[in-house]
Amino acid sequence: MTTAPTIPAALGTVAIRSENLCRHYRMGENIIRAVDGVSLEIRSGEFVALLGSSGSGKSSILNLIAGLDRPTSGSVVVQERDLAKLSREELAKYRLHVVGMVFQSFNLIPSMTVTENVELPLRFAEVDRGRRDSLAREAMERVGLKARMGHRPSELSGGEQQRAALARALINRPQLLLADEPTGNLDSHTGKEIMDMVRGFNRELGMTVVMVTHERALAERYAQRMIFLADGKLVADWDNDPSTVSGTEGGLA
Amino acid sequence: MKFPDLTELALRNLRESLLRNSLTTVGISVGVASLVAMLSLGTGLQQMISRRLEKSGLFDTVFVSSRRDLRGGRQEERSGPTPGESRVLDEAARAEMEHLPNVKEVYPDIRFSTELQFEDKPHLTMISALPFSAKSNDSFDGMQGRFFSSDTAPEVILQKSFAEELLGETPPLGQPEPSIVELAKPLLGKDLTMRYAQRGESADQPPTPGPANKENEPAGASYSVVSREQRLKIVGVADLDPESMRGPMRARVFLPLRYAESLHVMQLVDLREISRAASKEPVYSSISVRVKDPSRIENVEDAIKKMGFSTFSILDASRSLQQVFRVLYTFLGIFGSLALIVASIGIVNTLVMAILERRREIGIMKAIGASDGDVKKLFFAEAGAMGIAGGIIGVVLGWAIGQVINFGTNVYLKSQSIPPEHFWAVPLWLVAFAIGFACFVSLVSGLYPAGRAAKLDPVQALRYE
Numbered sequence: 165m166t167t168a169p170t171i172p173a174a175l176g177t178v179a180i181r182s183e184n185l186c187r188h189y190r191m192g193e194n195i196i197r198a199v200d201g202v203s204l205e206i207r208s209g210e211f212v213a214l215l216g217s218s219g220s221g222k223s224s225i226l227n228l229i230a231g232l233d234r235p236t237s238g239s240v241v242v243q244e245r246d247l248a249k250l251s252r253e254e255l256a257k258y259r260l261h262v263v264g265m266v267f268q269s270f271n272l273i274p275s276m277t278v279t280e281n282v283e284l285p286l287r288f289a290e291v292d293r294g295r296r297d298s299l300a301r302e303a304m305e306r307v308g309l310k311a312r313m314g315h316r317p318s319e320l321s322g323g324e325q326q327r328a329a330l331a332r333a334l335i336n337r338p339q340l341l342l343a344d345e346p347t348g349n350l351d352s353h354t355g356k357e358i359m360d361m362v363r364g365f366n367r368e369l370g371m372t373v374v375m376v377t378h379e380r381a382l383a384e385r386y387a388q389r390m391i392f393l394a395d396g397k398l399v400a401d402w403d404n405d406p407s408t409v410s411g412t413e414g415g416l417a
Numbered sequence: 418m419k420f421p422d423l424t425e426l427a428l429r430n431l432r433e434s435l436l437r438n439s440l441t442t443v444g445i446s447v448g449v450a451s452l453v454a455m456l457s458l459g460t461g462l463q464q465m466i467s468r469r470l471e472k473s474g475l476f477d478t479v480f481v482s483s484r485r486d487l488r489g490g491r492q493e494e495r496s497g498p499t500p501g502e503s504r505v506l507d508e509a510a511r512a513e514m515e516h517l518p519n520v521k522e523v524y525p526d527i528r529f530s531t532e533l534q535f536e537d538k539p540h541l542t543m544i545s546a547l548p549f550s551a552k553s554n555d556s557f558d559g560m561q562g563r564f565f566s567s568d569t570a571p572e573v574i575l576q577k578s579f580a581e582e583l584l585g586e587t588p589p590l591g592q593p594e595p596s597i598v599e600l601a602k603p604l605l606g607k608d609l610t611m612r613y614a615q616r617g618e619s620a621d622q623p624p625t626p627g628p629a630n631k632e633n634e635p636a637g638a639s640y641s642v643v644s645r646e647q648r649l650k651i652v653g654v655a656d657l658d659p660e661s662m663r664g665p666m667r668a669r670v671f672l673p674l675r676y677a678e679s680l681h682v683m684q685l686v687d688l689r690e691i692s693r694a695a696s697k698e699p700v701y702s703s704i705s706v707r708v709k710d711p712s713r714i715e716n717v718e719d720a721i722k723k724m725g726f727s728t729f730s731i732l733d734a735s736r737s738l739q740q741v742f743r744v745l746y747t748f749l750g751i752f753g754s755l756a757l758i759v760a761s762i763g764i765v766n767t768l769v770m771a772i773l774e775r776r777r778e779i780g781i782m783k784a785i786g787a788s789d790g791d792v793k794k795l796f797f798a799e800a801g802a803m804g805i806a807g808g809i810i811g812v813v814l815g816w817a818i819g820q821v822i823n824f825g826t827n828v829y830l831k832s833q834s835i836p837p838e839h840f841w842a843v844p845l846w847l848v849a850f851a852i853g854f855a856c857f858v859s860l861v862s863g864l865y866p867a868g869r870a871a872k873l874d875p876v877q878a879l880r881y882e
Contacts, residue, residue, distance in 0.1 A: 232784055232875045252789055260786025271781045271879065287422045288786045293530045332785060 177339065179372045180229055184238035187224050187396075197225040198241060200396035201238065206389075209374045210368040211366045213383035213404075216393035222342055222376045225393070229374060230263050230342050231255045241338060260288055264333030264341045264371075268348035270325040272317040272332075277379070279304065279313045283332045303331040307361060323354035330361055334369075341365055343375040347382065359386050418791045427798035434771065438799075441760075441767040442807045448757030448856045449811020453847060454818045456746065460817075461842035463742045470738075473714050477711045481506065481514070482703040482730045504725040506701040514706050517720050519713040524548040525701040527677045528668060529684055534610040535583045542579060544558075544611070545668030547675030548731050550707070557834075561601030562653035568675040573609060574653040579669040580604055601654040609649045614683035616699075617641040623837075642683050757855065760807070761862040765799055768866030772873070779870055780878025781842035789871040796867035797860060804859025808852035815851070816834070 187199040193205050199221045206212050214222040228240050229234040243262060250258060259265075272281045283300040289394050292297070304310050307327040317325055326346060333341060343362060347355030363386055368375045377383055383390050385406055392400035418426075483506045504510060506525075515523045527546035532539050549568040551557070557564060557574075565572050575583070578599045649672070684702065708717045718728045772779070777794055805842045819841040868877040 189601070227876050232879075256786060257784070258786035259784065265784055267784075267879070271777075271784070273778050273781060275429065275778075284782070285785045287418055287426075288782075288788070288791055290419050290422075336786070385642075 177208045177209070177366070178241075179208040180204075180240070180242050180374070182225075182228075182240040182384065183239065185197050185225070185228060185235050185325060186237040187233065187283060188236045197221075197396045199228065199235070202393070202396070204391060204401065206372065206374065208372055209366070209370050210389060211363065211385035211387050211406075212375070212389045212392050214374065214376045215378065215380060215395060217378060217381055219395075220393040221396035222378075224396070226342055226344055226374065226376050229340075230265055231258050256288075260285060261323075261336055262340055264336065264338040266326065266329045266333050266341070266343045266346045268345035270317070270322070270329045272325055272328055274317055276316075277313070278309060278315050278317065278320065278328045281317065282335055285336050286331060291358075299335055300331075300377055301349060303335045304328075306334065307331045309339060321354075322350050325387055326350060326354075326358050327361070330358070330365075335363065337369075339372060341345060341371045341373045343373065345377055347377075347379075348374055355382070360366050363388070418787075423794055423798045426795055426803070430771070430775075430795070430799055431802060432653045432869070437767055437770070438803060439759055440463055441763045442810070443804050444763040445757070445803060445855055445859065446762035446811035446814055447809025448754075448760035448858075449808050449851050450814035450818060451756040452750070452753030452854070453815025453843060453851045454822075455749035456847055456851075457815065457841055458821050459742065459746050459842040460844060461823075461840040462745075463671055464842050465838055465840045465851050477708050477714065478730065479706040479708065479714060479721060480703060481706055481721055481726045482729075483726060491546060495548050495552060498622045506726065508699065510724065510726070511701070511704060513724060513745050514704065514721060517706075517717055517719055519709050520706055521709045522548060522707040523700075524674055524705055525678070526703045526705060527672075527674065527682065527684070527701075529613065529682050531611060531613045534612070535607070540579075540582060542670055543668040544670045544672060544677075546674040547574075547671045548674045557653075557655050559597065560653050560655040561597050562605045562651070564653060565673040566652070568673045569679065570673055570839050571647060571676060572652045572673065573649045574671040575604065575651060576669040576671075577656045579655060580654045584773065597654055597656050604651050606649050608650060609777070611647045611649055613645055613647070613680065615643045615645045616681050616683040617643050628751055645680070647680065661871060663710060666859075688821070727729075751760075752855075757858055761858045763857055764803060764862035765865060766797055767803075768800060768863060769869070772796075772866055776873065776878045780875045783875035784874070784879060792873070793867040793871040796870045797863050800859045800863025800867070801856060804856040805852065807859070808855030810857060812843070812851050 175386060180382060181204070183203050185199055186197070187200045189196040189198055197297060202221075202225060213239060216222045226235070228235055228247070228286065231242075231250070242258075243259060245262075247255065247258070255304075272278070273284070276284070278301050282303055283296045283312055284365075286299060286305065287297045301310070301313075304313055307330050309327050312324060312328075314319060317328065326349075341362065346358055346362065350358060356368065359382065362373060362375070365371045375383070380390075384404055387404055390404050391398060391401045483504065511523050515522060525546075530541065530543050532541050534540070534546075546864065547565075549565065560574070562574075564574070571717065577597055577600060579596065580597075584600065655671075678699075681699065690725065706717060706721065708714050714730055718730055721728050746751045782792060823839065823841040826840070830837055
């Protein structure tokens with residue numbers, strides 16, 4: 165359930181470790197190696213960007229870390245849980261309590277109001293209605309959506325929708341925030357707002373952030389580490405100091 | 418997910434595609450309505466027939482006679498001990514029967530032939546005593562006047578043909594019979610004089626000659642027979658066919674039972690049981706035992722047989738009737754269920770469509786932490802909600818259909834001058850069964866879609882646009 169945010173000031177405990185991680189799909193006669201032998205380690209509190217062109221396998225890795233998909237071979241261990249060994253039920257619990265996710269297309273449920281979308285994970289976590297309301301209010305306040313609580317997602321701008329999605333990802337106080345092209349559908353200004361918020365979660369709440377993007381400038385501006393993928397393989401792993409990047413708007417070019 | 422949340426989400430989802438889900442629910446309710454209509458017709462018919470049979474006093478009555486009654490020759494089956502060892506049907510036996518379990522009422526059959534005087538003209542007829550409980554008997558449905566005011570009132574109810582005889586109005590052949598209303602009008606409230614033979618306690622010399630007049634009393638038993646007269650008030654005229662009746666109903670004039678008992682009318686059995694009849698206690702030729710519950714009739718019958726009497730009841734007939742109804746129920750149930758089965762396919766269809774439409778939504782829910790069970794339960798709840806709604810609407814609909822058919826049929830019956838009949842019954846068990854069955858069918862229909870939704874791969878579902 166909702167655990168108090170652990171602020172891993174001590175960088176160094178391993179949050180995510182993958183060893184020779186593979187995810188292969190069969191498409192007719194061909195086998196597609198979406199992820200092909202990736203080994204990496206991400207420490208608690210890190211802000212990591214997974215970079216690569218489309219089809220490089222970055223989203224597949226994210227899905228494997230998120231427990232939405234299972235590896236064909238190799239292992240992925242998150243907070244000492246070997247995801248490959250978890251049952252479907254345990255994986256669902258893991259997604260509910262350990263991971264928060266945001267997507268390029270926001271993925272809010274259109275038939276529900278913003279508040280209902282935000283508190284949906286709390287329903288799955290069987291949190292009482294009273295506590296649910298206060299937690300949802302708190303999360304919406306944090307992303308600055310308090311005025312839009314009763315609206316439907318379709319009545320919101322893209323930026324507001326992504327903020328609602330962030331509030332939803334935040335509500336169960338996960339240790340891990342996984343973002344799949346979070347600014348992909350937003351203009352550069354709104355994108356920056358969202359990214360600043362994500363950085364806030366990373367710094368203030370101590371969440372480990374793994375962001376998939378194909379925009380190198382965005383990664384350079386926010387991530388502490390950049391991992392480059394091509395054809396399902398890890399090709400480069402650089403440390404990055406976002407503070408050295410100048411605050412030009414060109415960051416999202 | 419908690420149950421209230423589950424219900425809330427399920428109802429919200431149902432509202433989202435209101436038209437489609439309403440149509441599916443209508444399908445279920447039509448199915449339930451047809452089931453309810455069929456089964457309530459069956460139940461109603463059974464209730465109507467058993468009500469008729471119960472009122473006829475045949476199915477809840479055991480006719481008891483002493484084996485000493487050697488009349489015989491009647492078609493009904495009699496069983497029991499041989500004449501020699503059987504007991505006398507006296508007051509003690511009657512009291513004993515009254516104390517048997519499941520016995521509602523025990524009354525002797527008092528029937529005698531005697532003379533009635535109306536406006537100084539004598540009429541010879543058969544008189545019978547009726548227990549007060551016969552008031553609820555539907556034989557008196559079309560009666561003019563009223564039933565006896567009490568069980569001891571000196572009142573009579575006449576059978577229609579006897580009323581005709583009293584008035585001297587026997588219609589010529591081919592002419593319509595005078596209506597019971599016309600017959601009753603000049604008779605109700607008038608007095609009759611009944612002359613009868615009373616069996617009295619032993620006297621030195623009986624004042625009237627009679628079959629009981631004996632020269633000697635070797636067994637020491639004797640009694641007197643006295644001619645008596647009683648004035649009786651006509652309170653009712655009933656349209657009964659004495660030939661079709663059994664037991665106490667086979668007569669043309671009826672007296673209240675307790676009153677008739679108090680008269681101590683000389684009966685044929687007194688002759689046969691002369692040795693015992695000399696005592697104060699009367700001896701009966703036969704006794705009717707009514708049971709509380711027709712299904713208990715066998716036990717009561719056995720108990721009375723053990724006491725040493727012959728019994729008769731129409732138990733077997735009622736048994737085969739139940740058999741017939743069981744078959745009828747099954748057939749009506751199968752036909753009624755057909756529509757519900759078709760409706761259940763509608764549920765499967767609707768939910769499979771919903772999965773296709775809500776693929777992405779299911780993917781999102783799984784991505785943010787919904788378990789397979791949560792998704793499954795959600796679809797299950799949607800199926801269940803449609804089932805409950807369809808069930809309730811269907812019961813109401815089925816009931817309404819029944820009322821309309823009942824009404825229409827009664828209008829027809831009335832036009833054919835047949836008294837209206839309530840042959841449609843929706844008992845509580847049927848309501849509960851129909852709603853329960855609709856729920857069950859819906860949940861079974863939800864099984865496949867819910868399983869399919871739960872197994873959906875979230876990565877695939879989220880990729881789906």
